[in-house]
Amino acid sequence: MKIRIKGNSLRYRLTRSDVDKFLTDGYIAETTDFGMQTLEYALQQNRLNNLSAIFEGNKITVFMPKTMAQEWYVTDRVGFEWKDNGLNLLVEKDFKCLDEVAEDQSDNYPNPLAKFSKV
Template sequence: MKIRIKGNSLRYRLTKTDVERFDTNGYLEESTHFGAKVFKYALQRSTNDTLTAGFDDDTITMYMPVTMALEWASTDLVGYENNTGPMYLLIEKDFKCLDNIAEDQSDNYPNPLSFKV
């Protein structure tokens, strides 16, 4: 799972394995160590009606409604967004880049643009 934060915008991108784990467990978490401190970001299924997010105990958690989570994991749907609050939220499946990059992309979803002629 990757995170991107810019101003009041939060985006999560998940690989195939991330989506499978989230579908199975209803929770997914990553962490980054900054010396003695640990920053975490997580995705959690919730009973909310919309995509929401919170920040507690050095952890950003994006909450995804159960119905969204189930549909997202079982279809080709790319993602969901919520731009109705003070923070723009986006969660999406991570596609393979069209450019050559050194990052391992073997677990990413096929990029739909790579099939266009």
Template sequence: MKIRIGNNSLRYRLTRTEVERFASEGIAKETVQIGDEQLTYILERVLCDELAVSFKNNIIQLSVPEHLANEWTNTERVGFDNKDSSGLYLLVEKDFKCLDNVTEDQSDNYENPLANKK
């Protein structure tokens, strides 16, 4: 699972395996060590009405409404988004293979729908 933070936005991208695990367990979690601190980011399926995010104790927790999580994991839907009450843009999406040559392993990413249009 990857996150991108910038321009008042927070974006989560998940590979096939991560989406499958999220579908079965209702949670995806990663931790990165930054110096002496850790940053943990979580995507969690919860009973709520809309996407919501919190940041406490170096943990970013993005809560996804159960109905939205179920639709996303069980269909071809690429992603979903919303703005939270502070205006932060939230986006969750399936991670596609890049069209450019990159060095990172993309074997678990979704096929890019634009790949056949090159």
């Protein structure tokens, strides 16, 4: 799972195995070690109607309704977006890049734009 933060926008991108684990366990988390402190970011299923988020004790948790998670898993839907008290939340499937990149993308979803790419 990747995190991207820009201003009041928070985006999570999940690979195929991340989405599988999230659907099975209802929870997935990653950590970034800053030496003296660690940032944890997590995605957790709940029973609410929309995405929401909290930040407590160096941990960002985005909550996704279980019904959304199930729809996301069984369809081609890229992701879900919601504005929560001024914070724009986006949780989406991580696609393979169309350009050459050094990172391993073998677990990413096929990019739907690849058929239009000249690469």
